[in-house]
Amino acid sequence: MTQSVAPLALEARGLAKSFQNGPTSVNVVRDLDISVRVGAFTLIKGPSGCGKSTLLAMLAGLTQPDSGVVTARDTSLWSLPTKARDAFRLAHMGFIFQGSILLPSLRAREQIAFVLREMGMPRHKADTMARSSLRDVGLGDRMEMLPAALSGGEKQRVAVACALAKRPSVIFADEPTSALDSENGQLVASRLRDLARQSGAAVVCVTHDDRLTPFADSILRMEDGRIIGTQTREIAPI
Ligand SMILES: Nc1ncnc2c1ncn2[C@@H]1O[C@H](COP(=O)(O)OP(=O)(O)OP(=O)(O)O)[C@@H](O)[C@H]1O
Numbered sequence: 762m763t764q765s766v767a768p769l770a771l772e773a774r775g776l777a778k779s780f781q782n783g784p785t786s787v788n789v790v791r792d793l794d795i796s797v798r799v800g801a802f803t804l805i806k807g808p809s810g811c812g813k814s815t816l817l818a819m820l821a822g823l824t825q826p827d828s829g830v831v832t833a834r835d836t837s838l839w840s841l842p843t844k845a846r847d848a849f850r851l852a853h854m855g856f857i858f859q860g861s862i863l864l865p866s867l868r869a870r871e872q873i874a875f876v877l878r879e880m881g882m883p884r885h886k887a888d889t890m891a892r893s894s895l896r897d898v899g900l901g902d903r904m905e906m907l908p909a910a911l912s913g914g915e916k917q918r919v920a921v922a923c924a925l926a927k928r929p930s931v932i933f934a935d936e937p938t939s940a941l942d943s944e945n946g947q948l949v950a951s952r953l954r955d956l957a958r959q960s961g962a963a964v965v966c967v968t969h970d971d972r973l974t975p976f977a978d979s980i981l982r983m984e985d986g987r988i989i990g991t992q993t994r995e996i997a998p999i
Pocket of ligand 1 (some may be wrong): 780814
């Protein structure tokens, strides 16, 4: 693997986070720097409890760091007031988190259209995008189903379709393939990689799943709250 030259989509410097565990304070992320490139599919791997999800939540504007700076699209995320940070996330970021929550009363198609409408997309376009994204993740025949009628893996793919439909600058994914069988795991991995390539999104994915490794442009190894190794390859069009 050689060093990529694509511009940065997301950068963090000096990130730190500790949690109080009874009388002791546990340093979960320690003075961590990270750079994520436009169009790159970046995996963060490491043992359970090393701080991967905490790092992702800080990069995504969801968990406030104790110190450090996160910059996305030239915006210092944690300098924004809460409402402005929420609006920035809605406009520019997509999320695929473990156990992503779907609204119980909305059909699969409506879940996605709802988010797109919140972003200001006209109704007809939102519906078209929702249908197309569901077909992209192999759920063309599940569009009219309520969450209660979907399997865990299908719900996970609705969350993936929703993130894809937004066409965000950055997608954060936490174990996006955990509930998926081999075929659908491959499908989701390739869709995320395609999104990075075709629309220049930066995909940042925390995972234990080795099936994702062949799709990655960059693999960051994390241990004990720090990045201890990085493998990067040049980003070539697919
Ligand atoms: N809100 C919280 N309060 C207290 N401790 C927390 C909190 N969130 C995370 N931790 C602790 O921080 C450490 C890192 O958690 P984190 O979820 O970031 O790890 P991880 O690398 O993503 O683990 P896994 O691979 O098992 O999901 C763990 O010891 C966890 O218990």
